[in-house]
Amino acid sequence: MIDASNLTRAQLRRTLRKTRRELPRAAQRKAAAALYRQLAQHPVFRRARSVALYLANDGEIDPHLLIRAAHARGKQVFLPVLKSWPRTSMVFQRLDAHEKLAANRFGIPEPRRNAKRQRKIWTLDLILLPLVGFDQHGGRLGMGGGFYDRSLAYRALRKNWHKPTLLGLAHSCQQVDQLAMANWDVPLDATVTDGGWY
Numbered sequence: 389m390i391d392a393s394n395l396t397r398a399q400l401r402r403t404l405r406k407t408r409r410e411l412p413r414a415a416q417r418k419a420a421a422a423l424y425r426q427l428a429q430h431p432v433f434r435r436a437r438s439v440a441l442y443l444a445n446d447g448e449i450d451p452h453l454l455i456r457a458a459h460a461r462g463k464q465v466f467l468p469v470l471k472s473w474p475r476t477s478m479v480f481q482r483l484d485a486h487e488k489l490a491a492n493r494f495g496i497p498e499p500r501r502n503a504k505r506q507r508k509i510w511t512l513d514l515i516l517l518p519l520v521g522f523d524q525h526g527g528r529l530g531m532g533g534g535f536y537d538r539s540l541a542y543r544a545l546r547k548n549w550h551k552p553t554l555l556g557l558a559h560s561c562q563q564v565d566q567l568a569m570a571n572w573d574v575p576l577d578a579t580v581t582d583g584g585w586y
């Protein structure tokens with residue numbers, strides 16, 4: 389496991405992103421299948437009627453099997469869609485099973501913006517978040533854009549509001565011993581990897 393204590397957040401991001409990007413294709417495929425087994429039959433996933441996921445990028449663990457399962461089970465699937473203004477914000481928009489996508493400014497595919505298909509984040513049952521690093525205390529290090537943190541900022545004023553459930557998704561090699569939490573960081577309920585729950 390990576391010792392984060394003597395690295396800056398930027399150094400830690402660089403190291404962890406390189407590690408996950410360099411995972412061989414076969415390891416990526418195996419990890420995606422193992423992640424699916426960790427979650428597909430879990431009550432948190434089974435009970436959720438609306439689930440936000442992401443499309444894997446930059447070596448992230450790939451949740452496409454969960455997206456497919458969610459659609460097959462009649463769940464509503466949502467993806468983050470960047471807003472052009474303000475540039476630091478994103479919304480969650482429903483994804484159809486065979487919808488056409490277009491790359492956003494980071495090169496990540498996303499649905500074409502359509503206000504009618506967007507939902508307020510606090511009405512979702514479950515959010516599966518991409519991350520760069522995680523610890524076992526709900527700490528999450530993201531890409532550094534603050535997109536998820538900003539979307540979840542309402543939580544600071546709703547300490548007893550437990551919806552949606554927040555689960556980070558990661559390769560087990562993305563675990564660090566302890567992440568320093570900024571005051572805007574919203575803790576995860578857990579992180580799920582190819583190897584288990586943390």
Ligand SMILES: Nc1nc2c(c(=O)[nH]1)N(C=O)[C@@H](CNc1ccc(C(=O)N[C@@H](CCC(=O)O)C(=O)O)cc1)CN2
Nearest residue numbers: 442443444445468494496518530531532533534535536
């Ligand atoms: N798959 C996936 N989708 C996601 C996220 C994510 O982390 N993973 N996001 C989670 O927030 C949002 C996008 N956030 C991002 C933030 C920074 C970079 C990025 O690659 N930055 C470049 C430099 C910036 C640039 O190209 O202008 C870099 O750091 O190399 C990508 C996505 C929404 N969608």
Ligand SMILES: Nc1ncnc2c1ncn2[C@@H]1O[C@H](COP(=O)(O)OP(=O)(O)OP(=O)(O)O)[C@@H](O)[C@H]1O
Nearest residue numbers: 528529530531532533534535536537538541570572
């Ligand atoms: N609730 C918030 N309100 C205003 N600014 C915020 C908020 N949350 C985060 N930010 C800003 O976003 C920047 C990036 O935050 P941080 O490094 O925690 O992002 P991240 O969690 O790694 O990224 P992401 O959530 O996009 O994956 C910070 O510099 C911070 O100023």
